[in-house]
Amino acid sequence: MAKDLVNTLADLKEKEALGIVQERLSAGEDPLRILDDARRGVEIVGKRFSDEEYFIPDLVYSGEILKQITDMVKPKLTKAAEVKRLGKVIVGTVAGDIHDIGKDIVVFMLDVNGFEVFDLGIDVPVQKFVDKIKETGSGVVGLSGFLTLAFQSMKDTVGAIEKAGLRNEVKIMIGGGQIDDQVRSFTGADAYGKDAMDAVKLAKGWIGG
């Protein structure tokens, strides 16, 4: 059996990967190292997605494997995992829109790529974004939306951030089914991304890493 968790996970071999984790836990290995390997495996998944070698199902499946690994490792953690984070990102589906699949994939990819993500969920009122920026000092905000109604909600959200005097403190990215550069310009966002890895690239470009 291959012992290389990073590549086993990157190749989406679910049973093998879980087997390796079990063995390493039984051997008393530091759970944080196991988690870090798993995270690196998923990072490769993200890279393969960017290279169009992998697709959305692969991302979702890797997330599911990672979740199982995390569940296995968690009870063995003696102290809270202190992972060094690249920066903070706030993500949410804008007011009026309750779609979450795209948003969830973005949250997941930002997370495994080293960002501390604050997921505000769906149908998020504009004030909640403003409050969260104030509370966390987050430098990047990602607005998700699938419907045409989201165009206005995104514009309203960007407007509220501006009105709160926070516009210069944050970079704002948007994404979703009908989003293009015309929508970006309408909303006043800084950039739009066509998929989750675009979100990672944008966030890395803005807050380093």
Add this chain to the structure above:
Amino acid sequence: MEKKWQEMTADEKQEAQFQKLLSPKLPDGKDLPFQSPEAEANYKAAITRIKDAIQLKKTPDRVPVTILPSMFPFTHAGMTVQEAMYDYDRCALAFKKFILEFKPDMHIGAAAPGPGKFFEILDYKLYSWPGHGVAPEHSYQCNEGEYMKAEEYDLLLMDPSFFFRNFYLPRVFGALQGFQMLPPLTGILEMYGVAFNFIPYALPPVQATYKALFEAGAEALKWAMVMGGSNGELASLGFPNILGGFTKAPFDTIGDTLRGTKGIIMDMYRQPDKLLQALEAITPIMIGMGLGAAQQTGNPLIFIPLHKGADSFLSDAQFKKFYWPTLKQVMLGLIEGGCIPFPALEGHWGSRLKVIQDIPKGKTVWMVDQTDMVKAKETLGKNACLIGNVSSSMLNLGTPDDVKAYCKKLIDTAGKGGGFIMGNGAFFDEAKPENVKAMSDFTKEYGVYK
């Protein structure tokens, strides 16, 4: 002597469907009276134009125009979506105003909002709608979930109708809990034992479920009468609705509302054989759904919204293994039955064009959202009529000049030689009316084939 329907070829069936559309009837079988000779001429010219665009045999007189909105006609009339869902007469009136203002060659009727009270009676949980989870001015939206569990494939495979009635429906309709208590219908066989099958119908939860069904049926009929009347009136004014109904790609049937997006993704890796079996099993059901709807409405166009086959949703190998074979079977089955499959390529489908172009020529019409129309024309467009693809963002945020410039490009490329219908790429709730008008008016002027 005329050939019997069963003896006709697919070609002859399609031709017969168009001939039937050219002489529209009232529900009682009499000829539909047009409101003016001009209306009759417009109606027949529109049908002929669309027929030519779809069949790819001759170039139409001009590029036909369609507008495929979701809630735009109602918001444009100053109504909330909630009002359109609950006041059927106002809904139909707003839709008539929309048609008379933008004058498309083809429309799909006022049914998009659906009957709000009907959903309430059944306590529908699969969607949130105005007043039930979304704001009055917003459209209904689907609540993703695993309404079929990973371990339930065998149940679905054994008897899809039993699975739907006893498991799926009670999960998505709060008022249909009583269905869980019903035995399979296939146990009703002979004198001995037959009565046992009927005992559950005496139980209060089952009776409550049936009471809800009767109420829901009455409400659906009330709504359908208004929608039918609206279609008839618009036809008499010269504006045909040739939509016959809808069905789905088997992969989307399982992925959208049964297993959900995440569920079906897991199944592709963890139990691919079961998934493939289920896709095969529901394929004839999806064909029957389209054929049945066409028979009920008398219209041949069967809408198939395509979701989870879009570019990044599946790898090429996954698309060819899980998505395309059964979708193709559904389309072939519909064509065989004299219907015209009307799939909508929602999102981006550029990477699929070479695969999906493998369909019988002149038998389908595809709504194209964000796929490059020039590339679509070069591939899929060789065998099929394309509708599209003025974007939601342009209709919503652009200017009439932007729209005209884009339509010109579309007519010059996708419209070349026929096989093209001008229209929006994705169903839309919001748009600037002047942009919608520009799309229609400009096409009628510039889109004339010389």
